[in-house]
Amino acid sequence: MADKALTAGSTxxxxxxxxEEKDMYGYExxxxxxxxxxxxxxxxxxxxxxxxxxxxxxxxxxxYDDGAGGKRVRRYYSxxxxxxxxxAQKAAEWEEFSRGVxxxxxxxxxxxxx
Amino acid sequence: MADKALTAGSTxxxxxxxxEEKDMYGYExxxxxxxxxxxxxxxxxxxxxxxxxxxxxxxxxxxYDDGAGGKRVRRYYSxxxxxxxxxAQKAAEWEEFSRGVxxxxxxxxxxxxx
DNA sequence: ATAGATATATCGACAATCTATATAATCGAG
DNA sequence: CTCGATTATATAGATTGTCGATATATCTAT
Numbered sequence: 001m002a003d004k005a006l007t008a009g010s011t012x013x014x015x016x017x018x019x020e021e022k023d024m025y026g027y028e029x030x031x032x033x034x035x036x037x038x039x040x041x042x043x044x045x046x047x048x049x050x051x052x053x054x055x056x057x058x059x060x061x062x063x064y065d066d067g068a069g070g071k072r073v074r075r076y077y078s079x080x081x082x083x084x085x086x087x088a089q090k091a092a093e094w095e096e097f098s099r100g101v102x103x104x105x106x107x108x109x110x111x112x113x114x
Numbered sequence: 115m116a117d118k119a120l121t122a123g124s125t126x127x128x129x130x131x132x133x134e135e136k137d138m139y140g141y142e143x144x145x146x147x148x149x150x151x152x153x154x155x156x157x158x159x160x161x162x163x164x165x166x167x168x169x170x171x172x173x174x175x176x177x178y179d180d181g182a183g184g185k186r187v188r189r190y191y192s193x194x195x196x197x198x199x200x201x202a203q204k205a206a207e208w209e210e211f212s213r214g215v216x217x218x219x220x221x222x223x224x225x226x227x228x
Numbered sequence: 229a230t231a232g233a234t235a236t237a238t239c240g241a242c243a244a245t246c247t248a249t250a251t252a253a254t255c256g257a258g
Numbered sequence: 259c260t261c262g263a264t265t266a267t268a269t270a271g272a273t274t275g276t277c278g279a280t281a282t283a284t285c286t287a288t
Contacts, residue, residue: 006211009119014218027266040214097120100154104128141235
């Protein structure tokens with residue numbers, strides 16, 4: 001994507017959505033977002049990790065280390081009940097915003113019939 | 115809208131789109147955006163005017179004062195050819211971004227077949 | 229006259245992203 | 259086995275875009 005400013009604000013929504021499906025670790029989220037969106041998103045580590053810490057501080061996520069089976073330890077994040085509420089709210093905001101942009105892009109043709 | 119970060123980046127697209135239809139002055143754009151989007155957008159003057167100056171500096175817009183008929187002078191903006199190109203590009207970026215978000219929101223159900 | 233809406237403008241604060249950098253474990257190639 | 263690439267997490271500093279506050283001035287209605 002060319003315009004990074006466009007993606008601002010949608011990142012928490014996308015991260016919370018991924019975690020609704022299953023627990024994930026940071027690096028996994030970056031790869032999953034890229035593949036799910038047909039490479040539209042290329043979330044940077046320097047953006048994600050501070051965001052995860054922030055969401056955890058807010059109580060939207062909890063985390064645990066998992067290195068079971070002698071594997072490398074990775075930090076998994078899990079969506080909390082509070083996080084589910086925040087996700088629902090952010091999803092609703094996205095709907096509203098996206099609808100608003102499309103209304104403007106569709107032009108003056110359909111308006112005026114309030 | 116609750117989340118101002120979400121709207122970041124879409125503002126130039128919306129402004130350029132309005133000017134594609136007709137010349138407008140700043141205050142008029144703020145009101146038109148609010149009414150077209152069912153009040154989803156509430157663009158602030160402190161955001162818009164610097165943006166207009168910036169777009170003009172880039173060559174996307176030209177401007178002229180109009181106080182014809184003894185009316186109050188207002189500064190009208192007009193989309194240039196270059197501005198039309200930028201608009202087309204930003205509209206394409208919006209499509210791509212919006213599609214990407216929706217792919218992620220629709221969940222893992224449909225992916226994996228590529 | 230005067231209050232409120234219209235109209236434009238700039239500045240400082242704030243939020244979110246990026247790049248760059250650092251550290252370290254794991255994996256594959258040679 | 260060793261070395262480079264990838265995996266994995268982390269933080270600091272720079273950049274960008276929005277907002278709130280503030281300033282100025284005009285126009286309208288009372």
